[in-house]
Amino acid sequence: MSLSKPKWCLLSHLYLSLQPFEELEYLQVLSRGTSLFIPVPKNAEPFQVTVREDNCIIVSLEASDVVSSSSVYVVKIAGESKNYFFQFEEFNSTLPAPVVFSAKYHGLYYIVTLLVVNSNMVSKSARSITVLTKPLPVSSVSIYDYKPSPETGVLFEIQYPEKYNVFTRVNISYWEGKDYRTMLYKDFFKGKTVFNHWLPGICYSNITFQLVSEATFNKSTLVEYSGIQHEPKQHRTVPYPPRNISVQIVPINRNNWEEHSGNFAEESFMGPQEIIKKEKHSHFSDNPLEIPAVNTTAVSADYRHNSTEYETTSQPYWWSNEAESSEGEEEFVNALSSDYEANDVNTFGKLTPEPPSFLPVQMVVTWLPPKPPTAFDGFHINIEREDNFTEFLTVSEDTHKFVAELKEPGKYKLSVTTFSSSGSCEVRGSQSSKTLSFYISPTGEWIEELTEKPQHVTVTVLSSTTALTSWTASQESGGNSTIVSVVSLTCQKQKESQRLEKHYCTEVNSSSSLIENLVPGAQYQVVVYLRKGPLVGPPSDPVTFSIVPTGIKDLTLYPLGPTAVILSWNRPFLGVFRKYVVEMFYFNPSTMTSEWTTYYEIAATVSLTASVRIANLLPAWYYNFRVTMVTWGDPELSCCDSSTISFITAPVAPEITSIEYYNHLLYVTWTYGGDGTDLSHSRMLHWMVIAEGKKKIKKSVTRNVMTAVLSLPPGDIYNLSVTACTERGSNTSLPQLVKLEPAPPKSLFAVNKTQTSVTLLWVEEGVADFFEVYCQQAGSGQETKVQEPVTVSSHVVTISSLTPATSYNCSVTTFSHNSPSIPTFIAVSTMVTEMNPNVVVISVLAILSILLIGLLLVTLVVLRRKHLQMARECGAGTFVNFASLERDGKLPYNW
Numbered sequence: 001m002s003l004s005k006p007k008w009c010l011l012s013h014l015y016l017s018l019q020p021f022e023e024l025e026y027l028q029v030l031s032r033g034t035s036l037f038i039p040v041p042k043n044a045e046p047f048q049v050t051v052r053e054d055n056c057i058i059v060s061l062e063a064s065d066v067v068s069s070s071s072v073y074v075v076k077i078a079g080e081s082k083n084y085f086f087q088f089e090e091f092n093s094t095l096p097a098p099v100v101f102s103a104k105y106h107g108l109y110y111i112v113t114l115l116v117v118n119s120n121m122v123s124k125s126a127r128s129i130t131v132l133t134k135p136l137p138v139s140s141v142s143i144y145d146y147k148p149s150p151e152t153g154v155l156f157e158i159q160y161p162e163k164y165n166v167f168t169r170v171n172i173s174y175w176e177g178k179d180y181r182t183m184l185y186k187d188f189f190k191g192k193t194v195f196n197h198w199l200p201g202i203c204y205s206n207i208t209f210q211l212v213s214e215a216t217f218n219k220s221t222l223v224e225y226s227g228i229q230h231e232p233k234q235h236r237t238v239p240y241p242p243r244n245i246s247v248q249i250v251p252i253n254r255n256n257w258e259e260h261s262g263n264f265a266e267e268s269f270m271g272p273q274e275i276i277k278k279e280k281h282s283h284f285s286d287n288p289l290e291i292p293a294v295n296t297t298a299v300s301a302d303y304r305h306n307s308t309e310y311e312t313t314s315q316p317y318w319w320s321n322e323a324e325s326s327e328g329e330e331e332f333v334n335a336l337s338s339d340y341e342a343n344d345v346n347t348f349g350k351l352t353p354e355p356p357s358f359l360p361v362q363m364v365v366t367w368l369p370p371k372p373p374t375a376f377d378g379f380h381i382n383i384e385r386e387d388n389f390t391e392f393l394t395v396s397e398d399t400h401k402f403v404a405e406l407k408e409p410g411k412y413k414l415s416v417t418t419f420s421s422s423g424s425c426e427v428r429g430s431q432s433s434k435t436l437s438f439y440i441s442p443t444g445e446w447i448e449e450l451t452e453k454p455q456h457v458t459v460t461v462l463s464s465t466t467a468l469t470s471w472t473a474s475q476e477s478g479g480n481s482t483i484v485s486v487v488s489l490t491c492q493k494q495k496e497s498q499r500l501e502k503h504y505c506t507e508v509n510s511s512s513s514l515i516e517n518l519v520p521g522a523q524y525q526v527v528v529y530l531r532k533g534p535l536v537g538p539p540s541d542p543v544t545f546s547i548v549p550t551g552i553k554d555l556t557l558y559p560l561g562p563t564a565v566i567l568s569w570n571r572p573f574l575g576v577f578r579k580y581v582v583e584m585f586y587f588n589p590s591t592m593t594s595e596w597t598t599y600y601e602i603a604a605t606v607s608l609t610a611s612v613r614i615a616n617l618l619p620a621w622y623y624n625f626r627v628t629m630v631t632w633g634d635p636e637l638s639c640c641d642s643s644t645i646s647f648i649t650a651p652v653a654p655e656i657t658s659i660e661y662y663n664h665l666l667y668v669t670w671t672y673g674g675d676g677t678d679l680s681h682s683r684m685l686h687w688m689v690i691a692e693g694k695k696k697i698k699k700s701v702t703r704n705v706m707t708a709v710l711s712l713p714p715g716d717i718y719n720l721s722v723t724a725c726t727e728r729g730s731n732t733s734l735p736q737l738v739k740l741e742p743a744p745p746k747s748l749f750a751v752n753k754t755q756t757s758v759t760l761l762w763v764e765e766g767v768a769d770f771f772e773v774y775c776q777q778a779g780s781g782q783e784t785k786v787q788e789p790v791t792v793s794s795h796v797v798t799i800s801s802l803t804p805a806t807s808y809n810c811s812v813t814t815f816s817h818n819s820p821s822i823p824t825f826i827a828v829s830t831m832v833t834e835m836n837p838n839v840v841v842i843s844v845l846a847i848l849s850i851l852l853i854g855l856l857l858v859t860l861v862v863l864r865r866k867h868l869q870m871a872r873e874c875g876a877g878t879f880v881n882f883a884s885l886e887r888d889g890k891l892p893y894n895w
Contacts, residue, residue: 074115109132170210205232242370378396441533521547522546552569555569562620568609583599620650621649715742777806806829812826
C-alpha cells in the first residue's frame with residue numbers, strides 16, 4: 001500500500017502530538033522521495049537475524065512481525081561509524097525478501113532493529129537483536145625459542161589481516177605430548193607474545209591460533225571464533241642438561257689389562273691408527289642390537305632408528321666388545337664394533353705396530369638426571385681429543401654412568417647432554433651445562449681440569465713501555481705456570497689510517513708477568529690464565545690499564561698578523577693517541593674572565609708534524625696556547641700541560657684622521673680599531689709619532705691619548721706616521737705626506753754699504769734650499785730691476801753694480817722644495833760719490849754702532865720669543881734640543 005506525500009507528512013505530525021511523553025528515537029528515512037520521521041521505541045525484542053560466512057547480515061521478516069500489509073517495515077543496522085537503514089519491499093500475501101547487509105568489519109558486533117509503522121502512524125514496538133561477525137583468521141604463524149630460557153619459553157609471532165579486523169583475544173590450542181590444551185590469551189603486542197610455562201623436552205604438536213571476538217550486550221556475551229587457515233605448527237622445548245657431571249681416571253695395570261678388559265664393561269679409547277685384536281667375544285648374538293633380558297643399560301639403538309640423526313651415528317672404533325657388571329652399579333651392555341674384528345692386518349695391509357708403552361687408563365663418567373620436570377629419552381656423550389678426534393655416543397635415559405678405557409695420552413674434553421626424541425617433533429638436545437677437560441700424560445698421569453680463575457689481578461705500570469702483572473691463586477687449584485694475555489683496546493677503536501700501535505692489535509700470550517713493548521697513550525686489557533701442563537684454566541676478570549701519553553714537543557708559534565697565528569708541533573715517534581686538543585687562555589672582555597678554553601680538536605694521524613691556524617684573535621692581547629694529546633681510553637688520559645707557549649698579538653694599524661699645522665706646531669689626531677675598542681686590558685704600551693724629513697722627529701705618546709703636537713721646522717716635506725707599540729710587536733699606520741711652506745727670512749739687515757754695493761745679512765728660519773735676492777730703485781716709475789735676481793745659499797750676500805747715492809728696495813725670498821716663501825723687504829741707499837774720509841769713518845762708526853744696537857735689540861726680542869716657546873713646549877711635554885752654530889757662521893734658526 002502506497003501513501004501520498006501530503007498524507008505521510010500529516011500522519012507524522014499527528015503521531016508526534018499523540019505521544020509527547022514517550023522516550024523516542026526519531027529516524028529520517030527516505031522512502032519514495034518522501035522524508036519520513038519514524039519514532040523508534042527502545043528496549044525492542046529480538047527477531048531473526050543471521051550472519052553468513054561472507055560477513056553478510058541477513059535480516060528476515062517473520063509472520064509474527066507483520067502487523068498489516070499496509071505497514072512500512074524498516075531495518076536499522078548500527079555498529080559502524082554510521083547507521084544504515086533498509087526498507088523491506090512491499091508485499092501482500094507472501095513475506096518480503098530478506099534484507100542483506102554486507103558488513104565491513106569482521107569481529108564487530110552489530111545491533112539490528114526492526115521499525116514498523118502502519119498507515120495510521122501507530123508504531124508497533126520495534127524488535128532488536130545483536131549479532132557478532134567472525135574475525136578473519138590468522139594467515140601465518142612462527143614459533144621461536146625464547147632465548148633467555150629455551151627450556152620453558154617460546155616466542156609466538158602471528159600475522160593476520162589488520163584492516164577491518166577486530167578481536168579481543170587469541171585462542172591457542174595444542175597437544176602437549178598426549179594431552180590436549182587450549183587457552184585464551186590476549187597479551188599480543190604487534191602480533192608477538194612469549195609463553196614461559198611450557199615443560200622442558202616436551203613435543204608440542206598441532207599448535208593452532210584462532211582470533212576471538214567477544215561482545216557483551218544486555219548482560220549476554222557473544223563469542224565468535226575465526227577459522228584456521230594457517231598450517232598447524234609443532235615445537236619441542238629444549239630439555240634441561242644433566243646435573244653433577246664428574247669424571248674419574250683410574251690407572252690400569254698393564255699385566256692384568258686384558259683380564260680387566262674381559263671382566264669390565266668398558267670403552268677403549270684408542271689411537272686412530274691402532275687396531276687391537278680381540279680374542280674374547282661379546283655375549284651378544286650376531287645381531288649387535290639384540291639386548292639380553294637382564295636389567296641392562298646399553299647404548300641406545302632405538303633412538304638411532306627413530307631419527308635420521310641417530311641412524312648415521314656409527315659405533316666408535318674404540319668401542320669395547322666386552323660387558324661387565326660392576327658391583328652395586330647398573331650393568332653395561334656394549335654393542336660390538338666392526339672395527340674390532342679379529343684382524344692382524346690393518347686396512348692398508350700393513351702389520352699393526354706394537355702397542356706403545358702408554359698404560360691405558362679407565363675413565364669413569366657419572367652424572368645425575370636433569371632437574372624435573374624434564375622429558376628426555378637419553379644422553380649424548382661427546383669425547384674430544386686435541387688432535388681433532390671426536391667420538392659421539394648415545395646412552396639410554398636410565399644410564400647415569402659411563403666407563404671407557406683411554407689408550408692414548410693427550411688432552412681430552414668431555415661433555416654430557418640430554419636429548420629428547422619422542423613425538424613427531426624434531427630431536428633436540430640440551431645445552432651443555434659443563435665441559436670437563438683433563439690431560440693424560442704419556443706416563444699415565446692424570447691432570448684435572450683447572451676450575452679456579454686467578455684472583456686479584458693487578459697491573460702496575462713501571463714505565464711508558466713496560467708493566468708488571470700480579471695475581472693470587474690457591475695452591476690446590478693453581479697451575480704450575482700461567483698465561484698472560486694482552487690485547488690493545490686502542491687498535492679496536494682506531495681507523496687504519498690512525499693506527500699507530502700494531503704489536504698488541506691481536507691477542508698476545510706470554511708466560512711472563514712482565515709486559516713489554518707497550519706504547520705510550522694506549523689502553524690494554526690483560527687476562528690471566530692458570531696452566532697446568534697443556535690444560536688452561538678459566539680466564540680471570542679482565543683488567544684494563546692505560547699508559548699516559550708522552551705529550552707533544554717543539555711547540556712553535558708563527559704570527560700571521562694582529563688576529564691570527566699558526567701553531568706547529570711535533571709528536572714523539574712512539575705514541576698512541578686519539579686526538580690533539582688545542583686550548584687557549586686569555587682574558588675575555590665580554591665575560592670579564594680568564595680561563596682555558598678548547599679552541600680546536602685534531603684527529604690523530606700517523607704524521608709526526610701537525611699545525612693549526614688560530615684566527616679571530618684580539619689585537620695587542622695576551623694569549624697562552626697549549627696542545628695536549630688525548631688517548632682513546634675510558635676515561636681519557638691527556639698529556640701534557642707543560643706544552644705551553646705565550647704570545648702577545650700585534651696591534652692593528654692606527655688611522656690618522658686629522659693633521660693641522662699652526663705657528664710652527666703640527667697637531668696630529670688618530671683612531672685605533674673600531675668605535676668600541678677598549679684598551680684598558682690591552683697590552684698596548686704607547687704610541688710612537690714619527691715625522692721623517694731632512695730631520696727625523698719622534699714623539700712617544702701614552703696609549704690613552706690619541707693626539708700629539710710636534711714642533712716641526714717649516715719648509716720641509718715630512719713622512720708622518722703613527723705606530724702602535726706592544727712588548728713584542730708594532731703596527732704602523734699608513735704614512736701621510738705633510739708639506740710645510742718655507743718661512744721667510746727674519747732679521748734682514750744691510751750691514752755694509754758703499755757707493756756701488758750693499759751687503760745684506762739675515763737669519764734663516766726652518767729648512768731652506770736657497771735664497772733669491774732682488775733689488776730695485778725706489779720711486780722708479782718704470783720699476784725696472786737693477787739686475788737679475790741673485791741666488792745664494794748662505795745668509796749673507798753683497799749686491800754690487802749699484803748707483804751711488806740711490807735708494808733701493810731689496811727683498812729676500814726663501815726657497816725649499818721649489819716652493820717660495822713670502823719675501824722679506826728692506827730699503828737701502830748707496831753712498832754719495834765725494835765725501836771726507838773722516839766723515840766717512842765717523843759715518844761708518846755711527847752706522848756700526850746703530851747696527852750693533854739693532855742686533856742687540858733683535859737678539860733680546862728673539863730670546864724673549866724663544867723663552868715663551870720653551871715654556872709652551874715644556875707644558876706640552878715636548879723636549880727641544882738647541883742646535884749648534886753652523887760652520888759658515890750662520891745664526892741658528894731657532895735661536
